[in-house]
Amino acid sequence: MRRGFGLSLLLIVAVLAGIGAIVIRDVLLRGFSARTPPAKVEVALAATVRRHAIPARYQHMQNPVVSSPEVLHAAEAHWADHCATCHANNGSGETMFGRTMYPRPPDMRLGQTQSQSDGELYYTIQNGVPLSGMPAFGDPGDSDMDTWRLVTFIRHLPQLTSAEELEMEDLNPKSPDEMQEDQEEQNFLNGTPAQPKRNTTGKEPIR
Amino acid sequence: MKRKLATLLFFVLISAAAWAHNGMDHVIGTVSKLTETTITVVQEKDHEAVEVVTVQDTTYEKDKKPAHRGDLKVGDRVVIHAMKMSGHLQAHEVQFADASAAVAQHP
Numbered sequence: 001m002r003r004g005f006g007l008s009l010l011l012i013v014a015v016l017a018g019i020g021a022i023v024i025r026d027v028l029l030r031g032f033s034a035r036t037p038p039a040k041v042e043v044a045l046a047a048t049v050r051r052h053a054i055p056a057r058y059q060h061m062q063n064p065v066v067s068s069p070e071v072l073h074a075a076e077a078h079w080a081d082h083c084a085t086c087h088a089n090n091g092s093g094e095t096m097f098g099r100t101m102y103p104r105p106p107d108m109r110l111g112q113t114q115s116q117s118d119g120e121l122y123y124t125i126q127n128g129v130p131l132s133g134m135p136a137f138g139d140p141g142d143s144d145m146d147t148w149r150l151v152t153f154i155r156h157l158p159q160l161t162s163a164e165e166l167e168m169e170d171l172n173p174k175s176p177d178e179m180q181e182d183q184e185e186q187n188f189l190n191g192t193p194a195q196p197k198r199n200t201t202g203k204e205p206i207r
Numbered sequence: 208m209k210r211k212l213a214t215l216l217f218f219v220l221i222s223a224a225a226w227a228h229n230g231m232d233h234v235i236g237t238v239s240k241l242t243e244t245t246i247t248v249v250q251e252k253d254h255e256a257v258e259v260v261t262v263q264d265t266t267y268e269k270d271k272k273p274a275h276r277g278d279l280k281v282g283d284r285v286v287i288h289a290m291k292m293s294g295h296l297q298a299h300e301v302q303f304a305d306a307s308a309a310v311a312q313h314p
Contacts (some may be wrong), residue, residue: 094266094290094299096231162266162273169300181233185286188235188251189304 008188019045034102043103046131047112056125061119065148067156075153078146080171089168091157101133109158121150121151231248232296234259235285235305242280246298257296259289265298274303282306 021043030036038046075117087098091108098105106112114119125147128136138144157171174182234257240247247258267274278286287305289296 090264094264096290099290165266166268166271166273167233185235185302186231189284189286191284191304 004124005058006071034100038103046103051120052130054120058119058123059184060123060144061117063118063122063148063155064143065145065152067152071149071152073151075156076168077171078150079153080168081173082137083150084168084172089165089172090160091154096163103132105133108154109160112156118148118151118155121154125150167179209259212277230290232292234285234289234296236285238279238303239279239287241279246279246287247287248287257289259298260292260298261298261301266300267284267303270304279303280305297310 022039025044026039079087084095086101087093087105087108088096088098091113093099093105093107108114116124122142124134126136126138126140126144128134138147143186213312216244216279226257234248234250236248236253236257239248239249239256245258245260247256249256261276265276267276267279269278279301284306285301287298287302288300289298291297
């Protein structure tokens with residue numbers, strides 16, 4: 001009995017030492033930086049741990065929101081305002097923050113995300129992902145309708161049209177400088193003579 | 208307390224600065240060359256030619272409406288939001304207008 005316990009303990013210590021060695025080797029090889037994406041072993045391990053950490057009841061939880069143009073429109077606006085900074089409007093994760101986050105946000109149009117159940121997606125939005133850039137959003141509990149609408153939108157991501165994506169760009173948060181820049185770009189496209197740039201940064205004007 | 212507020216303000220300002228462009232380079236000018244996978248733009252600001260790579264995810268917009276890659280022509284005015292990806296610029300969004308439309312609006 002005591003021998004069995006000792007062997008189990010030894011096995012656990014060996015596994016933990018192995019994982020530690022992989023992480024240390026990884027850090028030594030690529031430096032302590034978020035610039036390079038995590039190694040495949042780390043990604044697989046983290047994905048497995050995360051999947052098993054989600055309570056079982058969420059695996060079979062159905063989305064109570066029925067998809068409709070109105071629901072999708074509301075969810076698009078929510079996504080564009082709160083999620084697109086890291087995940088991009090189209091869910092690809094190809095944004096300034098997404099590209100160097102550690103770990104990277106997944107391309108949510110693909111199987112890694114789409115294969116998850118509605119409940120698992122809901123749980124991830126509501127609780128975030130520890131040791132990543134994903135915070136916990138929404139009201140605690142299982143009935144935050146904004147989050148369920150986002151789940152509906154995530155299901156829609158693989159079919160997102162160019163028109164929807166362009167509409168969302170108008171809903172992305174923008175600073176005053178960025179809004180002015182947008183206006184200048186439209187002026188250029190329309191052939192309107194360039195106006196002197198309002199200087200709010202103390203730097204030299206761009207044009 | 209003041210130090211905490213100053214720290215918070217610092218991070219808010221840093222975040223706002225980082226948000227500008229959302230990490231995208233803006234290429235503004237006139238299309239000088241088109242291939243299946245690239246758009247070459249002579250930039251308005253310095254008349255230098257810049258090549259931007261297009262991918263399947265690149266979106267196209269003409270007169271604020273969705274458009275297609277095939278609608279883009281040499282000579283069109285263009286604003287491309289692109290990201291630096293392994294040594295080249297990759298187009299995220301291409302907005303364009305006919306050069307003739309601009310002339311018609313402002314003869």
